Amino acid sequence: METRKTDALGRIVIPKDLRIKYDIMSEGSDIDIIPTEEGILLKKHCDTCAICGSSNDLVNYAGKYYCRTCIKNLNAEAKMKWGDTEAYKDYQEKAENLSEEDKQLLSGELMNIFGEFGEIKRTDPASESAQELVLMLQNYITDHFYKCTDDILRGLGQMYVNDMRFKKSIDDTCGEGTAEFVSKAIAAKK
Ligand SMILES: [Zn+2]
Numbered sequence: 428m429e430t431r432k433t434d435a436l437g438r439i440v441i442p443k444d445l446r447i448k449y450d451i452m453s454e455g456s457d458i459d460i461i462p463t464e465e466g467i468l469l470k471k472h473c474d475t476c477a478i479c480g481s482s483n484d485l486v487n488y489a490g491k492y493y494c495r496t497c498i499k500n501l502n503a504e505a506k507m508k509w510g511d512t513e514a515y516k517d518y519q520e521k522a523e524n525l526s527e528e529d530k531q532l533l534s535g536e537l538m539n540i541f542g543e544f545g546e547i548k549r550t551d552p553a554s555e556s557a558q559e560l561v562l563m564l565q566n567y568i569t570d571h572f573y574k575c576t577d578d579i580l581r582g583l584g585q586m587y588v589n590d591m592r593f594k595k596s597i598d599d600t601c602g603e604g605t606a607e608f609v610s611k612a613i614a615a616k617k
Contacts, residue, residue, distance in 0.1 A: 441469070477599065478592045488531055489538035491600060501592070514573040521572065533571050538600055540564050544609045545601030552611035561612050577616070584613030 431439050446452050449471055457472035475482050476494035485492040509515040525533070544560050551557065561580075568575035568583075575583075587593050588610045597606040 477596050486527075489535040489600065491596060497592075514575070514579055517573040536571075537564075537567060538597075540567060541597050541601045541605060541609060544612065545605040548602065548604050548608035552608055553615035557608075557612040558616065561616050564609075564613075580613055580616070584610045 429442060431442075433439050441451070451458065451471050459470045459472045461468040461470060473482050474485055474492045476485060476497055477491045478493060478497040481494045481496070484495045486495060486498060505515070522530070540560065540563055543563075544557070547554075547556055547560075565575045565577075565580050568580075573579075587597060587606045594606040597609070598604065
């Protein structure tokens with residue numbers, strides 16, 4: 428153990444041998460600062476899958492990371508649930524022509540719509556502005572993924588809160604309670 432003094436701004440120098448040991452030698456390394464019972468834990472930042480927490484084989488979607496195993500599982504589940512529907516076939520066709528970058532761009536834009544829901548999540552889900560966002564979401568999905576009928580939209584609205592992976596992903600990015608608000612706003616659609 429070694430004791431070091433903080434400077435006027437609260438900074439301390441992490442001893443070089445520890446920086447070598449924990450692979451944080453390069454300038455600008457991201458360090459997670461984690462409060463614990465014992466004191467402050469400093470940890471080299473490591474991107475992890477938003478679903479399972481793994482740090483292997485990650486793909487960035489809309490500012491979050493997902494591992495390829497989780498993406499594969501989600502795709503397989505979607506195929507099982509909706510494989511026979513027109514919407515799914517429609518989506519498969521569109522997805523075939525999209526590059527990884529296109530997909531990232533689309534999911535980023537979709538997450539931006541959720542972000543707008545997040546901004547107003549403390550208001551009435553039946554309000555005009557919330558309902559405008561519901562229409563925006565529905566149209567966005569129809570334009571870029573598959574024909575999003577009112578039925579499908581209602582199904583999505585339930586999935587956003589019942590499927591913890593979706594709920595967590597939306598809430599982590601757009602603020603706690605966003606998924607529930609989106610779901611309520613969709614349920615309030617006339
Ligand atoms: Zn994962």
